[in-house]
Structures are given as structure tokens and as C-alpha cells.
Amino acid sequence: AQSVSxxxxxxxxxxxxSLELGCNYSYGGTVNLFWYVQYPGQHLQLLLKYFxxxxxxxxxxxFEAEFIKSKFSFNLRKPSVQWSDTAEYFCAxxxxxxxxxxxFGKGTRLHILP
Amino acid sequence: NAGVTQTPKFQVLKTGQSxxxxxxxxxNHEYMSWYRQDPGMGLRLIHYSVGAGITDQGExxxxxxxxxxxxxxxxxxxxxxxxxxxxxxFCASSYAFRGSGYGYTFGSGTRLxxx
Numbered sequence: 334a335q336s337v338s339x340x341x342x343x344x345x346x347x348x349x350x351s352l353e354l355g356c357n358y359s360y361g362g363t364v365n366l367f368w369y370v371q372y373p374g375q376h377l378q379l380l381l382k383y384f385x386x387x388x389x390x391x392x393x394x395x396f397e398a399e400f401i402k403s404k405f406s407f408n409l410r411k412p413s414v415q416w417s418d419t420a421e422y423f424c425a426x427x428x429x430x431x432x433x434x435x436x437f438g439k440g441t442r443l444h445i446l447p
Numbered sequence: 448n449a450g451v452t453q454t455p456k457f458q459v460l461k462t463g464q465s466x467x468x469x470x471x472x473x474x475n476h477e478y479m480s481w482y483r484q485d486p487g488m489g490l491r492l493i494h495y496s497v498g499a500g501i502t503d504q505g506e507x508x509x510x511x512x513x514x515x516x517x518x519x520x521x522x523x524x525x526x527x528x529x530x531x532x533x534x535x536x537f538c539a540s541s542y543a544f545r546g547s548g549y550g551y552t553f554g555s556g557t558r559l560x561x562x
Contacts, residue, residue, distance in 0.1 A: 342487070367550055376537060377490075379550040423489065434505070435551060437482075439489035 335360045335428045339438035346414055347446045354409040354441050356424030365427040366407040367435075368398055372420045380422070383407065394418070416447045450474070453538050453554035460528040460561045468523040468557050470538035476552070478541040479521040480505070481513065483534040484556075490537065496521055528561045535559070 340355040358364065368380040381392025388400040398409045407424060424438040454469045472479065480495035492505030496515040510532060512524040521540075525532060538554040 369553075376555045377539075377551075377553040379552075382550050434492060434495070435480075437490040439487065 335426065335436050337424055337426050337436050337438040339422075339424050339441050341441045342439070343442045343444070345444045345446065348416055349413050352409070352411040352414045352418070352443070354422055354424075354443070356407045356409065356438060357405050358407070358424075358426040358436075359405065360426065360428040363429040365429060366398070366400060367425040367427075368392065368396070368407070368409050369423045369425060369437075370420050371423065371440075377423065380409070414443075414445050416445045419443060419445045451538055451540050451552050451554035453536075453557050455557060456555065457558050458560070460525070460559065462528060462530060462561060464528050466525050466528065468525075468536055468538075468559075470521045470523065470554060471519050472521075472538075472540040472552070473519065474540065474542070474552065475518060476540035476542050477518070479515065480539050480551075481511070481521070481523045482537045482539065483507065483532075484537060485534050493523065493536075525559075530561045533559060533561045 336359045338357045366383040369377040370380045371377045380396055381390050383390045383400045391397045396411050398407055400407050421440045421442045423440045425435050427435050451472045477498050481493040482490040484490050491507045493507055493511050494505055494513040496502045499515050499518050502513050502515055515521050536557045539551040541551045
């Protein structure tokens with residue numbers, strides 16, 4: 334069965350530090366890939382998505398992610414984080430041409446120190 | 448406002464009680480789903496629907512029922528609440544079941560406590 338792994342469960346950074354959150358998935362076919370963000374007490378919001386084309390995807394709030402097919406990875410990056418980026422981040426995958434259900438990773442809780 | 452609307456936002460139930468969590472979307476989305484979110488477990492799919500009259504089970508369906516009589520509404524019913532069902536429940540919808548890169552729109556969540 335398809336799975337999504339987020340390697341870091343809890344990340345603590347200082348403001349202005351660079352961020353990279355790992356995401357790996359297990360499916361050899363075509364995928365749609367997403368990163369969602371959940372701010373404290375709020376619902377999930379789409380941060381960025383990849384479904385075809387340029388493997389470097391730019392999202393909202395200065396976030397970007399790179400799809401590396403050979404590594405089955407879709408890591409999320411931001412060059413300089415802000416205190417307001419404190420949130421939980423979820424990677425998600427849809428394996429096209431399978432059952433097409435979206436599979437979420439277990440999330441990475443990001444805490445930014447002011 | 449367009450989007451996914453969930454009610455109630457908070458609920459406390461006694462063990463054995465039943466209740467329905469409501470979910471409605473006004474975006475004419477075909478696909479709707481229910482997730483539960485528990486600490487360290489991420490989001491787990493309970494049930495989903497690919498259109499009116501069609502539902503199917505997700506990863507953790509036991510203890511829950513759903514129906515989809517209209518495109519707009521997708522209620523989740525707890526038949527006999529148990530403390531293990533204490534969680535935050537999210538409803539989500541999407542334009543197309545086959546993903547197609549549209550992503551999912553989530554409701555604001557229902558925080559349920561079963562005592």
C-alpha cells in the first residue's frame with residue numbers, strides 16, 4: 334500500500350533560519366503531491382501542490398518544494414522562517430491510477446523561536 | 448462564504464450516545480471525505496464519497512456511518528460513542544476524486560470529547 338513518511342516529527346528553529354522538511358512516498362507511478370499547513374487551532378490549508386511540469390513548485394508565504402522522482406521525495410523548503418510559520422505541516426500524496434485516495438503523512442510540528 | 452462548513456465546532460458526548468457531525472460544501476465538489484486527527488497519528492480517513500449516492504470506507508470506518516443524499520452534504524454519524532472516538536474531525540472536499548492536482552478544501556473541524 335502507498336505510504337507517506339515525514340522524517341521529522343518536531344522541528345525547532347530560530348527566526349531567519351532556513352527550513353527543510355522531508356517527505357518521502359512509496360509509489361512508483363504517477364503521483365500528485367501536496368503540502369498542507371495547519372496553524373494552531375485552525376484547519377488544514379493548501380500550501381502548495383505538484384501534479385506535472387516544473388518539479389520546483391512555489392507556494393504561498395515563501396514556501397517551495399522540489400519533486401525528485403528518483404528519490405520519491407517532495408521536500409518543503411523556506412530560506413528564512415518567521416515566527417508566524419509556527420504550525421504543523423502535512424505532506425500528502427495521491428497515487429494516480431490506483432485507488433486515488435489522498436494519503437497524508439503524520440505531520441511535522443514546526444516551532445519557531447522569536 | 449464559499450467553502451466547507453462543519454457543525455458543531457465542539458461537542459461533548461457521554462459513552463453510548465449517538466450524534467451526527469454535519470458537513471456541507473457549496474463548491475459543487477464531487478468528492479467529500481471525513482478524517483480524524485489524533486496527536487502523532489496524522490490524518491486518518493474514515494469514510495469518503497465520490498458523488499451523491501456513493502460512499503465507501505476509509506482507513507478507520509468502524510463506529511461511523513455516512514450517507515450522501517445530495518452533492519452538498521456529507522454527514523458523519525457516530526452510532527454509539529466511545530472514548531476512543533475522542534478526536535478532532537475534519538471534513539474535506541475536492542472538485543474531482545482523481546485528484547488532478549486540485550487539492551482538498553478542509554472544514555474548520557469539530558472537536559469531539561467522549562466521556
